[in-house]
Amino acid sequence: AALAQARERAARAERLVALAGLAAGAAHELATPLGTVAIACGELSRALEETNAPADVRDDVRLIRAQADRCRSILDRMSLEAGASAGEVAGGLALDRLVTEASADLQDRGRIQAAVPASLRVRAFPRASVQGLRNVLDNALRAGPPASAVRVEASAQGEMARLVVSDAGPGMPADVLRRVGEPFFTTRAPGQGAGLGLFLARAVTEAVGGALTIECPPEGGTRVILDFPLHT
16 A cells, blocks of 8 residues: 555655646747737837827737736646746745635635644745635635635644645535546546646645545535645
8 A cells, every 4th residue: 555655655756747848848948929019019009108109009909918927927827836936945844824824816816714833944945835725715615615714733743844725615526536636537627627736736735755645524615635744
Protein backbone atom coordinates (compact mmCIF):
# COMPACT_ATOMS: atom_id res chain seq x y z
CA ALA A 1 0.00 0.00 0.00
CA ALA A 2 2.85 2.37 0.85
CA LEU A 3 4.54 1.58 -2.47
CA ALA A 4 1.30 2.22 -4.36
CA GLN A 5 0.90 5.59 -2.62
CA ALA A 6 4.50 6.51 -3.40
CA ARG A 7 3.97 5.64 -7.05
CA GLU A 8 0.80 7.74 -7.18
CA ARG A 9 2.63 10.72 -5.62
CA ALA A 10 5.44 10.31 -8.15
CA ALA A 11 2.95 10.15 -11.02
CA ARG A 12 1.24 13.33 -9.79
CA ALA A 13 4.61 15.04 -9.53
CA GLU A 14 5.44 14.05 -13.12
CA ARG A 15 2.10 15.39 -14.35
CA LEU A 16 2.68 18.61 -12.43
CA VAL A 17 6.08 19.05 -14.05
CA ALA A 18 4.50 18.49 -17.48
CA LEU A 19 1.79 21.08 -16.76
CA ALA A 20 4.38 23.54 -15.49
CA GLY A 21 6.44 23.05 -18.64
CA LEU A 22 3.40 23.58 -20.84
CA ALA A 23 2.40 26.76 -19.01
CA ALA A 24 5.94 28.13 -18.99
CA GLY A 25 6.33 27.34 -22.68
CA ALA A 26 3.08 29.10 -23.54
CA ALA A 27 4.09 32.14 -21.50
CA HIS A 28 7.49 32.29 -23.22
CA GLU A 29 6.13 31.88 -26.75
CA LEU A 30 3.37 34.47 -26.31
CA ALA A 31 5.38 37.03 -24.35
CA THR A 32 7.02 38.54 -27.44
CA PRO A 33 3.88 39.08 -29.57
CA LEU A 34 1.96 40.41 -26.57
CA GLY A 35 4.81 42.79 -25.80
CA THR A 36 4.79 43.96 -29.44
CA VAL A 37 1.03 44.59 -29.26
CA ALA A 38 1.52 46.63 -26.08
CA ILE A 39 4.29 48.77 -27.61
CA ALA A 40 2.31 49.34 -30.81
CA CYS A 41 -0.74 50.37 -28.80
CA GLY A 42 1.33 52.87 -26.86
CA GLU A 43 2.70 54.46 -30.04
CA LEU A 44 -0.73 54.45 -31.69
CA SER A 45 -2.29 56.04 -28.65
CA ARG A 46 0.22 58.91 -28.71
CA ALA A 47 -0.33 59.41 -32.44
CA LEU A 48 -4.09 59.56 -31.97
CA GLU A 49 -3.71 62.12 -29.20
CA GLU A 50 -1.67 64.36 -31.53
CA THR A 51 -4.24 64.11 -34.34
CA ASN A 52 -7.24 64.69 -32.07
CA ALA A 53 -8.79 61.37 -33.09
CA PRO A 54 -12.31 60.61 -31.85
CA ALA A 55 -12.50 59.60 -28.21
CA ASP A 56 -14.08 56.22 -28.99
CA VAL A 57 -11.11 55.32 -31.23
CA ARG A 58 -8.62 56.20 -28.49
CA ASP A 59 -10.71 54.20 -26.01
CA ASP A 60 -10.50 51.18 -28.32
CA VAL A 61 -6.71 51.41 -28.41
CA ARG A 62 -6.55 51.61 -24.62
CA LEU A 63 -8.85 48.60 -24.45
CA ILE A 64 -6.55 46.58 -26.71
CA ARG A 65 -3.57 47.50 -24.52
CA ALA A 66 -5.46 46.53 -21.37
CA GLN A 67 -6.49 43.18 -22.87
CA ALA A 68 -2.89 42.44 -23.94
CA ASP A 69 -1.74 43.15 -20.38
CA ARG A 70 -4.50 40.88 -19.09
CA CYS A 71 -3.33 38.07 -21.36
CA ARG A 72 0.18 38.38 -19.97
CA SER A 73 -1.20 38.30 -16.44
CA ILE A 74 -3.21 35.15 -17.23
CA LEU A 75 -0.11 33.44 -18.60
CA ASP A 76 1.83 34.34 -15.45
CA ARG A 77 -0.99 32.91 -13.34
CA MET A 78 -1.02 29.71 -15.41
CA SER A 79 2.64 29.19 -14.60
CA LEU A 80 1.98 29.91 -10.93
CA GLU A 81 -0.99 27.54 -10.74
CA ALA A 82 1.17 24.80 -12.20
CA GLY A 83 3.66 25.30 -9.40
CA ALA A 84 6.21 26.95 -11.67
CA SER A 85 6.69 30.17 -9.74
CA ALA A 86 10.20 31.18 -10.69
CA GLY A 87 12.71 30.77 -7.88
CA GLU A 88 10.05 29.96 -5.27
CA VAL A 89 11.31 28.07 -2.24
CA ALA A 90 9.15 26.58 0.51
CA GLY A 91 9.47 28.30 3.85
CA GLY A 92 7.58 29.38 6.95
CA LEU A 93 4.18 30.99 6.43
CA ALA A 94 1.54 31.97 8.97
CA LEU A 95 -1.54 29.86 8.32
CA ASP A 96 -3.94 32.74 8.92
CA ARG A 97 -2.04 34.80 6.35
CA LEU A 98 -2.27 31.92 3.89
CA VAL A 99 -6.07 31.88 4.28
CA THR A 100 -6.33 35.68 4.05
CA GLU A 101 -4.27 35.92 0.87
CA ALA A 102 -6.02 32.94 -0.72
CA SER A 103 -9.45 34.49 -0.22
CA ALA A 104 -8.48 38.09 -1.08
CA ASP A 105 -9.48 37.99 -4.76
CA LEU A 106 -12.55 35.78 -4.46
CA GLN A 107 -15.81 37.48 -5.38
CA ASP A 108 -17.85 35.96 -2.51
CA ARG A 109 -15.10 36.07 0.12
CA GLY A 110 -17.56 37.59 2.59
CA ARG A 111 -19.15 34.13 2.90
CA ILE A 112 -15.92 32.63 4.21
CA GLN A 113 -15.94 32.17 7.99
CA ALA A 114 -12.38 31.50 9.13
CA ALA A 115 -11.20 30.40 12.56
CA VAL A 116 -7.45 30.09 12.21
CA PRO A 117 -5.10 30.61 15.19
CA ALA A 118 -2.48 33.26 14.47
CA SER A 119 0.14 31.12 16.20
CA LEU A 120 0.13 28.36 13.57
CA ARG A 121 3.04 28.67 11.17
CA VAL A 122 3.46 26.08 8.44
CA ARG A 123 5.91 25.06 5.76
CA ALA A 124 4.47 26.14 2.40
CA PHE A 125 5.25 27.81 -0.91
CA PRO A 126 4.51 31.54 -0.48
CA ARG A 127 2.64 31.91 -3.79
CA ALA A 128 1.82 28.45 -5.14
CA SER A 129 0.26 27.33 -1.83
CA VAL A 130 -1.88 30.48 -1.78
CA GLN A 131 -3.11 29.68 -5.29
CA GLY A 132 -3.77 26.07 -4.34
CA LEU A 133 -5.89 27.08 -1.35
CA ARG A 134 -7.65 29.69 -3.49
CA ASN A 135 -8.73 26.87 -5.81
CA VAL A 136 -10.15 24.95 -2.85
CA LEU A 137 -12.03 27.98 -1.50
CA ASP A 138 -13.41 28.85 -4.92
CA ASN A 139 -14.75 25.31 -5.33
CA ALA A 140 -16.36 25.49 -1.89
CA LEU A 141 -18.05 28.82 -2.64
CA ARG A 142 -19.41 27.48 -5.92
CA ALA A 143 -20.69 24.26 -4.33
CA GLY A 144 -23.06 25.76 -1.78
CA PRO A 145 -26.18 27.94 -2.11
CA PRO A 146 -25.51 31.66 -2.76
CA ALA A 147 -26.05 32.72 0.86
CA SER A 148 -24.35 29.75 2.51
CA ALA A 149 -21.13 30.00 4.51
CA VAL A 150 -17.83 28.28 3.83
CA ARG A 151 -16.14 27.36 7.11
CA VAL A 152 -12.37 27.33 7.43
CA GLU A 153 -10.98 25.86 10.65
CA ALA A 154 -7.43 25.08 11.67
CA SER A 155 -5.74 23.22 14.50
CA ALA A 156 -2.40 21.65 15.39
CA GLN A 157 -2.19 17.87 14.95
CA GLY A 158 1.14 16.75 16.38
CA GLU A 159 3.83 17.92 13.95
CA MET A 160 1.23 18.99 11.39
CA ALA A 161 -1.30 21.80 11.10
CA ARG A 162 -4.71 20.75 9.77
CA LEU A 163 -6.80 23.17 7.73
CA VAL A 164 -10.38 22.08 7.02
CA VAL A 165 -12.55 23.80 4.39
CA SER A 166 -16.24 22.84 4.64
CA ASP A 167 -19.02 23.85 2.28
CA ALA A 168 -22.82 23.56 2.42
CA GLY A 169 -23.24 21.93 -0.96
CA PRO A 170 -24.88 18.62 -1.77
CA GLY A 171 -21.64 16.65 -1.54
CA MET A 172 -20.42 14.28 -4.24
CA PRO A 173 -21.51 10.85 -5.38
CA ALA A 174 -19.07 8.03 -4.64
CA ASP A 175 -17.94 7.71 -8.26
CA VAL A 176 -17.13 11.44 -8.45
CA LEU A 177 -15.41 11.41 -5.06
CA ARG A 178 -13.10 8.63 -6.27
CA ARG A 179 -11.97 10.70 -9.25
CA VAL A 180 -11.99 14.24 -7.89
CA GLY A 181 -8.48 15.63 -7.88
CA GLU A 182 -7.47 13.88 -11.08
CA PRO A 183 -6.06 16.29 -13.66
CA PHE A 184 -8.65 17.54 -16.18
CA PHE A 185 -11.55 15.86 -14.35
CA THR A 186 -14.36 18.34 -13.67
CA THR A 187 -18.10 18.27 -13.09
CA ARG A 188 -18.56 21.86 -14.23
CA ALA A 189 -20.13 22.84 -17.52
CA PRO A 190 -17.78 23.14 -20.51
CA GLY A 191 -15.76 26.33 -20.39
CA GLN A 192 -16.25 26.85 -16.63
CA GLY A 193 -13.31 24.85 -15.36
CA ALA A 194 -10.27 22.93 -16.54
CA GLY A 195 -10.34 20.30 -13.81
CA LEU A 196 -6.93 21.30 -12.43
CA GLY A 197 -7.74 23.19 -9.24
CA LEU A 198 -7.74 20.34 -6.73
CA PHE A 199 -4.99 18.47 -8.57
CA LEU A 200 -2.67 21.47 -8.27
CA ALA A 201 -3.71 22.16 -4.66
CA ARG A 202 -2.85 18.58 -3.76
CA ALA A 203 0.44 18.66 -5.66
CA VAL A 204 1.80 21.81 -3.99
CA THR A 205 0.66 20.57 -0.57
CA GLU A 206 2.35 17.20 -1.00
CA ALA A 207 5.49 18.93 -2.31
CA VAL A 208 6.16 20.31 1.20
CA GLY A 209 5.42 17.00 2.91
CA GLY A 210 1.73 17.58 3.51
CA ALA A 211 -1.44 15.95 2.24
CA LEU A 212 -4.87 16.81 0.86
CA THR A 213 -7.90 14.59 1.42
CA ILE A 214 -11.56 15.03 0.56
CA GLU A 215 -14.56 13.76 2.51
CA CYS A 216 -18.30 13.90 1.99
CA PRO A 217 -20.02 13.44 5.40
CA PRO A 218 -23.42 11.68 5.49
CA GLU A 219 -25.11 14.91 6.56
CA GLY A 220 -24.06 16.59 3.31
CA GLY A 221 -21.46 19.03 2.13
CA THR A 222 -17.82 18.46 1.30
CA ARG A 223 -14.77 18.75 3.54
CA VAL A 224 -11.34 19.37 2.04
CA ILE A 225 -8.60 18.66 4.57
CA LEU A 226 -5.14 20.12 4.02
CA ASP A 227 -2.32 18.99 6.31
CA PHE A 228 0.81 21.14 6.34
CA PRO A 229 4.02 20.45 8.29
CA LEU A 230 4.47 22.90 11.13
CA HIS A 231 7.38 25.28 10.65
CA THR A 232 9.53 25.85 13.71
